[in-house]
Amino acid sequence: GENVEQHPxxxxxxxxxxxxxxxxxxxxxSNYFPxxxxxxxxxxxxxxxxxxxxxxxxxxxxxxxxNKTAKHFSLHITETQPEDSAVYFCAASISDSWGKLQFGxxxxxxxxx
Amino acid sequence: xxxVSQDPRHKITKRGQNVTFRCDPISEHNRLYWYRQTLGQGxxxxxxxQNEAQLEKSRLLSDRFSAERPKGSFSTLExxxxxxxxxxxxxxxSSPTGGNTEAFFGQGTRxxxx
Numbered sequence: 001g002e003n004v005e006q007h008p009x010x011x012x013x014x015x016x017x018x019x020x021x022x023x024x025x026x027x028x029x030s031n032y033f034p035x036x037x038x039x040x041x042x043x044x045x046x047x048x049x050x051x052x053x054x055x056x057x058x059x060x061x062x063x064x065x066x067n068k069t070a071k072h073f074s075l076h077i078t079e080t081q082p083e084d085s086a087v088y089f090c091a092a093s094i095s096d097s098w099g100k101l102q103f104g105x106x107x108x109x110x111x112x113x
Numbered sequence: 114x115x116x117v118s119q120d121p122r123h124k125i126t127k128r129g130q131n132v133t134f135r136c137d138p139i140s141e142h143n144r145l146y147w148y149r150q151t152l153g154q155g156x157x158x159x160x161x162x163q164n165e166a167q168l169e170k171s172r173l174l175s176d177r178f179s180a181e182r183p184k185g186s187f188s189t190l191e192x193x194x195x196x197x198x199x200x201x202x203x204x205x206x207s208s209p210t211g212g213n214t215e216a217f218f219g220q221g222t223r224x225x226x227x
Contacts, residue, residue: 006155034215043117043204043218044156089155099146099208099216100169103155 002027004092006104013080013111021107023090024072030092033066033073034101038087047088048075080111117219119205125225126195133191134222138207145188146216147180148204149173156204162188195226 003026013019025033031052036044050057050064050073057064061080066073077084087108091101118137126132138145143164148156159178160170164185174180177195182188192199202223206216 004155036218041220043119043206043220046215046217049215091155097144097161097163097168097208098214099144099206100158100161101156101216102158106153106155 002030002092002094002102004090004102004104006090006107008107009105010108011110013109015080015082015111015113017080019075019077019080019084019109019111021075021088021090021109022072023074023092023104024070025092025102026071027092027094028068028071029094030071032093032098033064034091034093034098035062035064035075036089036091036103038089038106044089077109080109082111082113085109085111117205117207117217119203119219119222121222122220123223123225125227128195128197128226130195131191131193132195132224133189134203134205134224135187135189136205136219137187138205139209139217141209142207142217143185143210144208144216145182146206146208147188147190148206148218150202150204150221151200159190192224195224197226200224200226 034049038044063076090104146161147159150156162182202221204221206218208216
């Protein structure tokens with residue numbers, strides 16, 4: 001089955017700096033790659049996603065890149081703010097149902113003022 | 114409709130008891146998913162429904178677990194004879210018709226087995 005690895009497990013950045021989280025996946029059939037943000041005591045919230053026919057996608061301060069050849073994808077957050085502090089999860093889907101996801105282990109991001 | 118709703122938010126139960134959780138998806142979302150999340154880990158897929166049909170079950174879903182979606186709207190997840198290892202956050206998600214669209218998660222039910 002699909003396996004998703006995520007690095008780093010923790011990331012501390014100064015407010016205003018950039019944060020980058022990297023994920024690799026094992027199954028070349030994966031076709032959908034979402035990123036979720038989870039705050040303490042809450043469910044995961046989708047922040048951005050990318051489909052396998054696209055190499056990059058940007059939404060304001062957040063961008064995701066996908067390298068299908070290398071089977072890795074990354075989340076980039078620019079101009080970080082304290083409210084960006086949370087756990088971020090990458091995920092991949094090889095199903096025709098994009099709600100069936102294989103998640104990475106998560107990255108705890110701490111943005112210090 | 115403000116999103117996926119799960120009830121209860123927290124449940125503490127004694128080992129050996131049965132528990133049932135409820136999930137109300139976003140209106141008109143025909144796909145519904147259950148996940149389990151343990152502390153410090155990402156969510157793990159358990160099962161999903163398209164309307165009332167349960168299409169797939171993970172090997173994580175032991176025979177003590179059963180999920181239903183009888184009318185294709187809300188869903189229940191029951192755990193029989195709970196064990197301490199069942200302690201986790203149980204998350205529900207839904208997605209619109211077609212499947213090739215993003216899934217939206219609820220706030221989860223935190224289960225503690227003592």
